[in-house]
Amino acid sequence: APAAKMAALSGGAPWRRGWLPALQLVRRGSKAVTRHWKAMHFQRQKLMAVTEYLAPRPAVPPRCLPPKKETLEEDNGYARLLRRQVEEVFRDNRMIAVCQFNSMPDEDVVLMRRYLRKHNIEVKFVLNEIVRPVLSQSKYKNLLPLFVARNILLVSPERKVKEMLRVLKGVPQVNLLGACIDDTILSKQGVENFAKLPSLEASQGQTVGALALLPSQTSSLLQCGSQHLTALLDQHIHRLQAGETGSTAEPTPAQSS
């Protein structure tokens, strides 16, 4: 064995004196791929420690900043439909009353709807989150403070306020908050006053009567003077006739006028 080694060492370039071949190192270790975690050379361990990932650190930590509220604006088709319906309601109907709706038994709700339907008033349940953006962009901005908490809309093409108030008086859970009649916003007091007003025909008749009052008086005013004179002269004639029949007959009937 030593003779073979000497013979090998005396050979070509790699076998120079004092040069240790790398194969000797590999012979003693394990292979590159092992079942266990192969121990790394210390230099390699240092290299792995130096080249580790360092996460970025912003100057201000994100939890000190105000939280970003990401508003998810997913335009639901259903929400769009409801908004369109609300716009139609505000366009088509003349009287819109906003009422607060507290929870009622279902049969009472049905009865109330029936009574209002008889007067052609429809009951609509609306969601605030749909009505508020619709109103804020239309001319009914002042109705916005009414649409808080659970409410309903009583809409009608006619203006039967008296009947509506009578029905609502019988239902304690629905309270009138305000109304928009013919594009005029009325409070609860205003609605009651509106109900106390006479009906359109009666008020029309009243205005006509008031306007016709003066012309009807003009004829009597114009005839007043001459009528007065006629009445005076008639009186005079009667007195003269009464005086003459007591003494003699009238010789001059031409003097009478």
Place this chain on the structure above:
Amino acid sequence: PPGPGGVAVPRAGLKKYVLPPDYSGITLPERTKLKFMDKVPAVPKVKREPRQLRDIRGPSREATDFIQGQYGILALGGGYLHWGHFEMIRLTIARSMDPKTMFAIWRVPAPYKPVTRKSLGHRMGGGKGPIDHYVTAVKSGRLVVEVGGRCEFEEVKPFLTQVAGKLPFPAVPISRDGLQQMRQEEEEKKLNNQNPWTFERIVTANMLGMRKYLSPYDLRLKGRYWGKFFLQHRV
């Protein structure tokens, strides 16, 4: 928003209806269950092959992306799968999935590589042992099975995690989105790494003579792989 007393008043808003998932583009193949894999290939090998552990080392070049299915098992380390593993996978998935709405396909070939074993109790020497069994080599980053059909990831995840835990290498169940997100995160990590010294940079420039302690394969593996292990936390 909190009310006048400072307490948030709960209100019911408009219900947002979630549309059911759209499975229009999915066609189920004829055989939805996993094919039976042979223990020994049809033509068994006569010549014994050298060990060639390089088929375990490093990242995988094949079967890294999804083909038909939407969810799968991703290998995060190298290893050999033998027939026992194949049977376990096949039976567990067949038991847990619904063959009418889901399908599963293999992304690894049947065992092809012969592994020799010497008989027990003999000393070293006497030549190479006879072929004992066959295995398939799996590198890290390769998909093992793919599952698809009219199902969600949450339905598939339980049994895929069960299978992934039983494999000889670390594995995770993953979906198409999950894989994309993983790759994106890797890219981001590479970009926003605050450390100016990276393994790749030091090795390619041979700084401080580091290549004396590293393998020539480390130029390609870039410090993310060590033997059959995949170091996921490293950049």
